[in-house]
Amino acid sequence: MNRPSQLPQPLLAVLAARFGERLSTSAAVREHHGKDESSHAPMPPDAVIFARSTEEVAAAVGLCHEYKVPVIAFGTGTSLEGHLLAVHGGLSIDLSQMNRVLAIRPEDLDATVEAGVTRKALNAALHDTGLFFPIDPGADASLGGMAATRASGTNAVRYGTMRENTFGATVVLPDGRVIRTGTRARKSSAGYDLTRLFVGSEGTLGIITELTVRLHPLPEAIASAVCAFPDIAAAVDTVIQTIQLGIPVARIELLDALSITAINRYSKTSLRETPTLFFELHGSPAGVAEQTETLQALAAEHGGMDFEWADRPEDRSRLWQARHDAYYACLNLQPGARSITTDVCVPISRLADCIAATRADLEASGLVAPLLGHVGDGNFHMLILVQPGDAAMLDKAQAFAQRLAERAIAMDGTCTGEHGIGLGKRKYMPLEHGDGALSVMRAIKQAIDPDNLMNPGKVLPD
Amino acid sequence: MNRPSQLPQPLLAVLAARFGERLSTSAAVREHHGKDESSHAPMPPDAVIFARSTEEVAAAVGLCHEYKVPVIAFGTGTSLEGHLLAVHGGLSIDLSQMNRVLAIRPEDLDATVEAGVTRKALNAALHDTGLFFPIDPGADASLGGMAATRASGTNAVRYGTMRENTFGATVVLPDGRVIRTGTRARKSSAGYDLTRLFVGSEGTLGIITELTVRLHPLPEAIASAVCAFPDIAAAVDTVIQTIQLGIPVARIELLDALSITAINRYSKTSLRETPTLFFELHGSPAGVAEQTETLQALAAEHGGMDFEWADRPEDRSRLWQARHDAYYACLNLQPGARSITTDVCVPISRLADCIAATRADLEASGLVAPLLGHVGDGNFHMLILVQPGDAAMLDKAQAFAQRLAERAIAMDGTCTGEHGIGLGKRKYMPLEHGDGALSVMRAIKQAIDPDNLMNPGKVLPD
Numbered sequence: 001m002n003r004p005s006q007l008p009q010p011l012l013a014v015l016a017a018r019f020g021e022r023l024s025t026s027a028a029v030r031e032h033h034g035k036d037e038s039s040h041a042p043m044p045p046d047a048v049i050f051a052r053s054t055e056e057v058a059a060a061v062g063l064c065h066e067y068k069v070p071v072i073a074f075g076t077g078t079s080l081e082g083h084l085l086a087v088h089g090g091l092s093i094d095l096s097q098m099n100r101v102l103a104i105r106p107e108d109l110d111a112t113v114e115a116g117v118t119r120k121a122l123n124a125a126l127h128d129t130g131l132f133f134p135i136d137p138g139a140d141a142s143l144g145g146m147a148a149t150r151a152s153g154t155n156a157v158r159y160g161t162m163r164e165n166t167f168g169a170t171v172v173l174p175d176g177r178v179i180r181t182g183t184r185a186r187k188s189s190a191g192y193d194l195t196r197l198f199v200g201s202e203g204t205l206g207i208i209t210e211l212t213v214r215l216h217p218l219p220e221a222i223a224s225a226v227c228a229f230p231d232i233a234a235a236v237d238t239v240i241q242t243i244q245l246g247i248p249v250a251r252i253e254l255l256d257a258l259s260i261t262a263i264n265r266y267s268k269t270s271l272r273e274t275p276t277l278f279f280e281l282h283g284s285p286a287g288v289a290e291q292t293e294t295l296q297a298l299a300a301e302h303g304g305m306d307f308e309w310a311d312r313p314e315d316r317s318r319l320w321q322a323r324h325d326a327y328y329a330c331l332n333l334q335p336g337a338r339s340i341t342t343d344v345c346v347p348i349s350r351l352a353d354c355i356a357a358t359r360a361d362l363e364a365s366g367l368v369a370p371l372l373g374h375v376g377d378g379n380f381h382m383l384i385l386v387q388p389g390d391a392a393m394l395d396k397a398q399a400f401a402q403r404l405a406e407r408a409i410a411m412d413g414t415c416t417g418e419h420g421i422g423l424g425k426r427k428y429m430p431l432e433h434g435d436g437a438l439s440v441m442r443a444i445k446q447a448i449d450p451d452n453l454m455n456p457g458k459v460l461p462d
Numbered sequence: 463m464n465r466p467s468q469l470p471q472p473l474l475a476v477l478a479a480r481f482g483e484r485l486s487t488s489a490a491v492r493e494h495h496g497k498d499e500s501s502h503a504p505m506p507p508d509a510v511i512f513a514r515s516t517e518e519v520a521a522a523v524g525l526c527h528e529y530k531v532p533v534i535a536f537g538t539g540t541s542l543e544g545h546l547l548a549v550h551g552g553l554s555i556d557l558s559q560m561n562r563v564l565a566i567r568p569e570d571l572d573a574t575v576e577a578g579v580t581r582k583a584l585n586a587a588l589h590d591t592g593l594f595f596p597i598d599p600g601a602d603a604s605l606g607g608m609a610a611t612r613a614s615g616t617n618a619v620r621y622g623t624m625r626e627n628t629f630g631a632t633v634v635l636p637d638g639r640v641i642r643t644g645t646r647a648r649k650s651s652a653g654y655d656l657t658r659l660f661v662g663s664e665g666t667l668g669i670i671t672e673l674t675v676r677l678h679p680l681p682e683a684i685a686s687a688v689c690a691f692p693d694i695a696a697a698v699d700t701v702i703q704t705i706q707l708g709i710p711v712a713r714i715e716l717l718d719a720l721s722i723t724a725i726n727r728y729s730k731t732s733l734r735e736t737p738t739l740f741f742e743l744h745g746s747p748a749g750v751a752e753q754t755e756t757l758q759a760l761a762a763e764h765g766g767m768d769f770e771w772a773d774r775p776e777d778r779s780r781l782w783q784a785r786h787d788a789y790y791a792c793l794n795l796q797p798g799a800r801s802i803t804t805d806v807c808v809p810i811s812r813l814a815d816c817i818a819a820t821r822a823d824l825e826a827s828g829l830v831a832p833l834l835g836h837v838g839d840g841n842f843h844m845l846i847l848v849q850p851g852d853a854a855m856l857d858k859a860q861a862f863a864q865r866l867a868e869r870a871i872a873m874d875g876t877c878t879g880e881h882g883i884g885l886g887k888r889k890y891m892p893l894e895h896g897d898g899a900l901s902v903m904r905a906i907k908q909a910i911d912p913d914n915l916m917n918p919g920k921v922l923p924d
Contacts, residue, residue: 107706107811150651161649163658164626179898185807186839187623188876189612189662190883190894191921192903196625196658200651217708244569246679286748345647349569377648414650421652432652436641440910441654447909448902459653 005030005046006089011067015049015091018059022050022097033074033084033092037139037327039338039386039394040082040423045072045092052097054170054178054209061207062176064091070456071174073207075116075142080341081422083149083202087457095144098209101125110167110184112212115144122213131215134159134250137418138327144208149420150200154323157243157376158250158282159216161418166199170210174449184212197444202420203455205448219250219282223292224316227279227304228272232256232359232371234302235275236352239375241298243348247291251280251320252376258333259326259370266329267322272306277375278323280316330370330383337385340397344408345379345417354411355380358404365400367393379417406431426461467492467508468551473529477511477553480521484512484559495536495546495554499601499789501800501848501856502544502885507534507554514559516632516640516671523669524638526553532918533636535669537578537604542803543884545611545664549919557606560671563587572629572646574674577606584675593677596621596712599880600789606670611882612662616785619705619838620712620744621678623880628661632672636911646674659906664882665917667910681712681744685754686772686781689741689761690734694718694821694833696764697737698814701837703760705810709753713742713782714838720795721788721832728791729784734768739837740785742778792832792845799847802859806870807841807879816873817842820866827862829855841879868893888923 005012005025015023024030025047034044046069051057064071070090077084086092098114101122105111106129113122120140122133135146136153145151147169152161159165168182171194181194198208229235235254242249255263260273277299281291296307310316322329331337346354355371362369362382373380382404384397405415405428415421415428429438442460445452467474467487477485486492487509496506508531513519526533532552539546548554560576563584567573568591575584582602584595597608598615607613609631614623621627630644633656643656660670691697697716704711717725722735739761743753758769772778784791793799808816817833824831824844835842844866846859867877867890877883877890891900904922907914 105809105811107702108809109706110809150649150655152649156649160626163649163655164622173898173902177898179902180896181899183871183876183894184809184874185841185870185876185879186810187612187614187618187625187807187841187879189805189878189880190876190887191662191891191900192667192906193612193625193655193658193662194895194899194902196655197906200653200655205654217706240569244571244679284749284752286752287746290746290748343651345649347567347570347572347646348648349567379647379649408647409645412646414645414647414652416651417647417649418651425652429653432645433656434642436635436639437643437656438653440635440641440656443909444654444659444906447905 007046007069007091008067011063011069012047014063015047015060019049024048032077033094034086036077036079036082036084038080038082039340040085043085043087045086046089048092048094050094050097054172057093057207057209058172058176058178060091060093061172061174064453065175068451068453070453072455073144073148073203075145076118076139078139078141079149079422080419082424083420083422083458085423087423093207095142095209102210104129106131108184109215110212111215112210113143115209115211116142118142119146126215130218132218133213134216135162135165138324143211143213147199147208147211148201148203150418152374152418154251154253154374156374157252158248163196163199165214166195167212167214168195169198169208171198171206171208173206174451174454202422202459204445204459205454221283221285221288222316223281223288224310224319225279225307226271226319227277227299227307229275229277230303232275232355233352235277236355236375238277238299238302238304240348240351242295243376245294247294249279249376250282251278253278253323254373254375254380255326256371259330259372262329262333262370263322263326266332267325269322278319326372327383334368334385336387338388340384340386340401341419342382342384342401342404343416343419344404344413345377346408346411346413348378350411350413351375351378354408357407358382361400361403365396367397367400377417378413421459423458426459429461469508469531469553470529473525473531474509476525477509477522481511486510494539495556496548498539498541498544498546500542500544501802502547505547505549507548508551510554510556512556512559516634519555519669519671520634520638520640522553522555523634523636526915527637530913530915532915534917535606535610535665537607538580538601540601540603541611541884542881544886545882545884545920547885549885555669557604557671564672566591568593570646571677572674573677574672575605577671577673578604580604581608588677592680594680595675596678597624597627600786605673605675609661609670609673610663610665612880614836614880616713616715616836618836619714620710625658625661627676628657629674629676630657631660631670633660633668633670635668636913636916664884664921666907666921667916683745683747683750684778685743685750686778687741687769688733688781689739689766689769691737691739692765694737694817695814697739698817698837700739700761700764700766702810702813704757705838707756709756711741711838712744713740715740715785716835716837716842717788718833721792721834724791724795724832725784725788728794729787731784740781788834789845796830796847798849800850802846802848802863803881804844804846804863804866805878805881806866806875807839808870808873808875810840812873812875813837813840816870819869820844823862823865827858829859829862839879840875883921885920888921891923
């Protein structure tokens with residue numbers, strides 16, 4: 001990456017005056033801010049600033065507005081959809097130094113944080129409050145980034161996603177003005193839902209610099225379990241019945257045999273290498289005991305084997321750490337591989353069909369792609385392993401991913417349950433939303449960011 | 463109301479050709495469609511059509527677009543904020559004949575309905591499925607209207623509001639195009655959240671003609687209870703502790719002594735006339751038993767008296783019917799009275815302060831206003847009784863309501879938790895949202911409805 005910075009010199013000068021050493025145009029820093037964990041080729045921004053306050057973000061965005069320079073927010077760089085690639089160059093605003101937990105309000109079950117606070121940092125700060133923040137994408141992502149991509153994770157089936165768990169946000173608009181969306185009231189009917197508009201807008205309408213999130217009481221009792229199944233269909237049927245019976249599982253995760261193999265290798269576990277469900281139950285001791293019995297009976301009906309409960313916190317942590325590391329474990333199956341990660345989510349009644357058709361397609365394709373997913377929500381990922389540079393394999397993987405997205409959309413599902421649209425999934429937007437709904441999204445983008453300066457080239461197809 | 467219809471004759475002619483007897487310009491029909499349950503003076507539309515399909519709504523809206531005539535959607539006419547008043551005249555589109563439940567999908571816990579289906583009609587249709595739809599504003603409102611106003615009710619503390627329980631909608635845009643927002647996937651990160659944008663937009667961005675809502679499994683066990691308290695503070699403290707302990711109450715409602723008096727008179731009950739909490743617990747038998755014990759102990763700590771449990775379904779129904787009729791019961795306290803109904807919602811840590819300050823203000827004002835509310839969410843209503851025609855009393859009531867809204871906003875709450883902005887609360891929008899956020903709302907309105915034809919004069923201040 002030797003392309004020189006293309007920012008206008010007067011803009012660079014004023015940024016340098018304001019940010020000093022916290023402005024960088026070095027190749028290394030730009031490169032770091034132009035790549036994520038996806039298989040997209042890196043596209044570095046022209047410069048990076050490390051912001052420390054909403055005021056600084058507002059100043060930088062205002063300057064970029066004046067010079068008509070694109071702006072991209074950067075959190076932890078753990079996007080899976082190329083969100084932070086500078087496809088039109090511009091300034092990357094790194095928010096990782098905005099890492100202060102501004103307020104924890106146990107009495108209101110909420111907390112206000114700067115956008116760069118990560119989910120683990122927030123939970124560490126909640127230590128001793130009896131509360132926790134449940135949303136857990138695989139990576140230790142920043143809460144600003146998680147809000148911007150409407151992230152979720154393993155707990156969403158019980159606790160919802162960033163959509164349900166963000167009460168309000170401080171947002172820097174494309175012209176540098178600062179607004180606050182929402183109040184701390186639990187519910188409101190006061191006008192258009194700007195919070196939900198900015199959540200999931202992937203930095204294309206403004207930059208979230210602070211947010212107030214919902215906290216939840218730590219459950220009195222927690223039980224985790226692993227259960228192996230003879231085949232995927234049996235595991236999926238167990239999930240479907242669990243949801244339909246209204247058992248309030250906190251987590252219910254499916255991993256296929258290949259994912260388990262990957263985990264055994266990476267995390268030194270010794271799980272039976274067949275399709276497996278990871279469960280977690282939260283509640284009162286009596287409630288959890290009741291749910292445990294029901295779940296165990298359900299699993300047994302579907303041929304569940306080796307049902308193993310982890311009651312001790314350290315065993316549970318090890319189990320879920322292994323689950324969270326599954327992405328890296330799967331990448332590790334093939335040295336040097338990157339993953340094209342699919343993210344469909346379908347109505348649960350269609351989940352078994354969708355997985356069966358997808359696995360048949362996979363076998364026919366000759367690709368390697370472990371399956372894992374938040375199946376309680378109908379959401380699953382295929383991690384299609386590709387070798388960078390193998391163009392034929394990449395094409396085949398893209399075609400498979402496209403068929404999967406189209407299959408999910410045809411089942412009244414979505415091409416992305418939690419990763420976002422970013423760069424690569426824009427092509428599915430017309431099919432999923434229709435031209436009319438897409439035209440409304442375009443009208444909103446045009447109204448709020450008429451110069452198309454906020455993370456241009458993302459979400460909306462060209 | 464003798465103002466003749468002002469619609470352009472050619473528009474009337476083409477509407478007449480299309481809708482026949484389902485177009486009306488009669489004074490009676492127009493008057494019925496120009497008033498709600500608020501204290502606002504009626505403002506009838508110029509004509510009313512009774513639509514039977516999305517296509518008909520789209521055709522009518524398209525025609526109005528051509529003639530630049532305002533359009534107002536009408537469901538059951540139970541708005542409390544003047545939402546359906548034709549402040550600029552125009553066509554009222556009555557959706558009450560769009561009352562088909564289009565699909566119930568027990569396996570996915572969702573249902574798709576036409577906008578005119580009421581909440582009770584949906585629950586009747588769910589009979590025998592083991593599922594229910596929990597959102598319950600006092601009135602038997604239409605689901606379209608409930609979505610448009612982001613309604614909630616007594617169950618929101620456990621089940622959320624229309625925001626969380628609407629998966630997607632069919633919407634007729636201002637130019638007559640039809641879009642669908644959202645899919646049936648439980649979660650999605652695919653682009654801007656149009657569902658949440660139209661939910662709560664009060665018909666100012668488009669007309670919701672169909673929607674897919676979330677259903678919930680009927681709890682295995684339900685327990686309802688009534689508990690009287692020596693004073694409001696004791697009742698509120700019980701609520702706050704209940705929420706902070708994470709007890710998953712389904713309902714927790716506060717009624718002050720005057721509301722109980724009103725209910726006793728109206729519903730022929732014989733409750734002790736002191737501040738009272740109505741509870742409901744949902745869960746497994748063991749779970750409900752556990753919660754019952756905890757709640758009873760909490761209430762006792764705060765001086766709760768006459769803790770009375772209703773386990774039989776008919777006793778529970780009578781109890782909650784009385785609660786739902788409380789609005790009418792309160793109106794009935796003074797023959798001929800209308801109510802100016804406040805709807806503030808504050809963070810729960812501020813609830814006791816907010817209620818105390820408001821009651822002090824009420825006493826000083828000399829007004830009569832029973833208090834009742836969904837206090838688990840921090841939401842409560844003062845039903846300020848006014849005699850139509852008593853201008854001095856009306857002024858005093860408005861001033862009191864304004865002080866209350868400002869007090870709630872100063873506590874980081876909202877002027878409306880569930881009724882919507884409509885006509886009368888527009889004046890609080892700048893204070894609650896700030897000029898910047900309000901300008902974003904205006905930009906969205908302008909982008910989607912540039913001719914200001916959709917329910918003009920609502921939500922956004924002039």
